[in-house]
Amino acid sequence: MSTGSLERIPGAETRLPAPLSAWLTGFVRGAGTVYPAVLVGIAGLAVWEFGVRISGVKSFILPAPSAIAQTLTGTFPRIVSATGTTLQAVLLGLALGVVSGVLAALLVSLAKRLSAPLMTTAVVLSCAPIIALAPIFNAWFGVTNVMSKASVAAVMVFFPVFVNSTRGLLLMRPIHRELMESLSASPRQTMAMVRIPEALPSFFDGLRVGATVSVIGVLVAEYFGGPANALGVLISNEAALSHFEVTWAGVVMASTLGLFLYGAVVLLERACVPWKRRAS
Known part of the structure; x- marks a missing residue:
């Protein structure tokens, strides 16, 4: 069929390939959930900027967002270098926490007698104050x-x-349990084919929280000392010197780092758990 005949077919020129159409639909839906947050953020920055200018608040108390942005631009290489040092500790801590958490969860699911001591240990660790652990x-x-x-x-x-x-791992649907028992599946096969796939959404729920708190943990630890070229040390030193624009620029970069890690986990979840997105 020639190109001219295709152009005469009603609606032929407006059709999109199915994968592209699905991607555009997902993009529009995702943008619809992001727009409100972006608008609220812009409105908050505008109120902050004009509130500081109108009220005449001193910069050492609360600098304006424009002053913070200007300082961030001027000290960008220094702050990025400090962020890179902090990021190494964040990624290492995140990896250690995820591996140990997953291994402990697997032990509980395979040997329920270990659930009580492991859960007690987890509660104790969660209640331990960071200020006490860092020194x-x-x-x-x-x-x-x-x-x-x-x-x-x-x-x-x-x-x-x-x-x-x-x-x-412990929330296994009865129909899945009956199916695996009818197939005479071993505990290892049940774990690999049913329990782990079913546990992935819950795992990523915990990983999203862990990605953000890992940044907080490293920054708090750096307040008690660390490499000179680290973000927490930079924030602490600049605050002590009353360079509050630089201090706020460091806080902005730390917040950006947390948002970046959170977004990376969300993208990883979409790739590893596609059925959750389709179900929603």
Whole structure:
């Protein structure tokens, strides 16, 4: 069929391939959920900017967003370098917390007798104050050692990952259990084919929380000392010197780092758990 005949078919020129159409539909739906948050953020920044200008608040108390943005632009290489140092500890702590949390959840699902001691340990770790843990890990590993910061993050990540993964592994639907029993599936096969896929949504729920708290844990640990080129140390030192525009620029970069990790986990979840998105 020639191109001219295609052009004469009503609606032929407006049709899109199915994958592209599905992608556009998903993009529009996702944008619909993002727009309100973006608008609220812009409105909040506008109120902050004009409120500071009208009220005449001193910059050392609360600098305007425009001043923070200007400072961030001027010190961008320095802050990015400090963020990279902090990011190494965050990623290491996140990895340690996720691995230990998942292993503990697997142990609970395979040997329910271990559920009580492991859950007790998890509760104790979750109740431990970061301010108390940071000096201890600094003494163990050294102030400038990345493990002293990553360990704090790992403790904070462990609890949400462990609890959510355990919940997902133990919540097995009766119909799936009956099916695997009728097929004479071994516990290992049941774990690989049913329990782990069913637990993935719950695991990612915990991972989203862990991604954000890992940044908080490392920054708090860096307040008690760390490499000179670290984001938490930079924020602490600049605040002590009353350079509050630089301090706020560091806070903005730390918030951006947390949002970046959270978004990365969301994208990873969409790739690993596509059936959850289709179900919603």
